Amino acid sequence: MAKVAIVGATGKVGQYAALSISRIPYVNEVQLYGRPGSESVLDGVARDLIDSFAATGTDSHVSWSCNIEDLKGSDIIVLTAGVARKPDQSRLDLAVENAKIVADFSQKIGRIAPDSFLMMVTNPVDIMTHVALKYSGKKPNEVFGLGTHLDSMRLKSAIASFFQVHVSEVHTRIIGEHGDSMVPLWSATTIGGIQISNLPSFAQVPIDDIMQQVKSSGQKIIASKGATVWGPGEAIATLIRTILGNENRILTVSAYIKAEVHNIGDVCIGVPARINRSGVYPVPIRIEPLEVRNFQNSVEKIRGITREIFSVLENGE
Ligand SMILES: NC(=O)C1=CN([C@@H]2O[C@H](COP(=O)(O)OP(=O)(O)OC[C@H]3O[C@@H](n4cnc5c(N)ncnc54)[C@H](O)[C@@H]3O)[C@@H](O)[C@H]2O)C=CC1
Numbered sequence: 046m047a048k049v050a051i052v053g054a055t056g057k058v059g060q061y062a063a064l065s066i067s068r069i070p071y072v073n074e075v076q077l078y079g080r081p082g083s084e085s086v087l088d089g090v091a092r093d094l095i096d097s098f099a100a101t102g103t104d105s106h107v108s109w110s111c112n113i114e115d116l117k118g119s120d121i122i123v124l125t126a127g128v129a130r131k132p133d134q135s136r137l138d139l140a141v142e143n144a145k146i147v148a149d150f151s152q153k154i155g156r157i158a159p160d161s162f163l164m165m166v167t168n169p170v171d172i173m174t175h176v177a178l179k180y181s182g183k184k185p186n187e188v189f190g191l192g193t194h195l196d197s198m199r200l201k202s203a204i205a206s207f208f209q210v211h212v213s214e215v216h217t218r219i220i221g222e223h224g225d226s227m228v229p230l231w232s233a234t235t236i237g238g239i240q241i242s243n244l245p246s247f248a249q250v251p252i253d254d255i256m257q258q259v260k261s262s263g264q265k266i267i268a269s270k271g272a273t274v275w276g277p278g279e280a281i282a283t284l285i286r287t288i289l290g291n292e293n294r295i296l297t298v299s300a301y302i303k304a305e306v307h308n309i310g311d312v313c314i315g316v317p318a319r320i321n322r323s324g325v326y327p328v329p330i331r332i333e334p335l336e337v338r339n340f341q342n343s344v345e346k347i348r349g350i351t352r353e354i355f356s357v358l359e360n361g362e
């Protein structure tokens with residue numbers, strides 16, 4: 046059984062993640078962490094969560110704290126703390142402000158919970174994952190981010206809807222940045238086990254429209270209801286269940302790569318990774334030449350901004 050802590054638990058994503066995580070059978074403690082001053086909100090979130098348990102039969106302990114030392118003993122810490130973008134902002138606009146928050150928490154988490162996994166949600170998530178890796182002092186397989194798994198879910202829904210098939214019949218992935226330079230892998234997309242380009246109707250797929258829809262999904266939801274919550278909240282729970290259940294599923298997460306994708310590396314970015322109780326292991330893959338070029342561009346963009354952010358953190362602005 047495991048303790049999962051959420052840092053940023055008073056926020057929209059943190060609150061829904063608490064609910065989705067509490068329903069994972071391997072979790073026996075959900076800890077809600079918030080900044081000093083957020084005691085009353087945390088208490089309310091905990092009570093509301095516990096009220097739901099009678100309906101779902103959930104048997105989990107809920108605790109809350111504003112004392113960072115209480116993260117001790119966590120098996121997984123989910124970091125959702127930080128600012129969220131406004132509809133007219135890019136995720137990258139949040140980089141400097143959130144990097145300071147993430148670096149500070151990661152340093153503390155590295156000391157207080159050295160054996161925990163650290164899952165990054167705060168945006169821009171690929172860069173924040175690298176900040177968390179560096180400042181926590183944890184191993185690369187212990188630090189990962191919710192990146193293009195969510196984009197892959199969005200693409201999967203769009204493809205299932207176009208072909209009018211159940212989502213479980215669609216396997217697909219988006220790799221690269223959780224942002225504009227994301228790269229769909231059509232070469233790794235199947236419907237009912239058939240490679241998508243072998244289906245005659247593939248020629249009718251409005252690929253550009255679908256990718257535009259996937260890329261703008263977060264922004265559209267933020268513009269209309271203020272935040273994306275249920276998509277990311279469920280995706281967070283899937284990743285945690287995969288670790289705690291030692292499931293060895295291959296999911297696309299932001300992880301540190303060295304040379305797994307055509308020798309491109311030294312960056313945290315969305316890649317397929319085998320995930321189990323020991324952590325997150327990027328899978329060596331070979332993809333089509335155009336996909337390699339697009340991935341290389343995405344990597345160069347994220348690596349460049351990550352370096353700038355490291356320099357800001359080290360030297361100040
Ligand atoms: N990776 C992904 O797929 C997704 C990432 N996100 C990101 O998650 C983050 C949280 O989003 P929401 O929950 O919608 O935002 P929110 O504004 O509802 O919650 C933010 C949380 O961070 C805390 N926080 C803010 N500034 C802080 C600081 N200086 N120190 C400590 N804690 C601080 C707040 O107290 C609150 O608990 C954002 O960066 C957002 O962009 C959101 C959805 C999906």
Ligand SMILES: O=C([O-])CC(=O)C(=O)O
Nearest residue numbers: 130136168195263264273
């Ligand atoms: O779009 C945002 O800012 C939140 C997010 O990352 C997503 O839902 O994909």
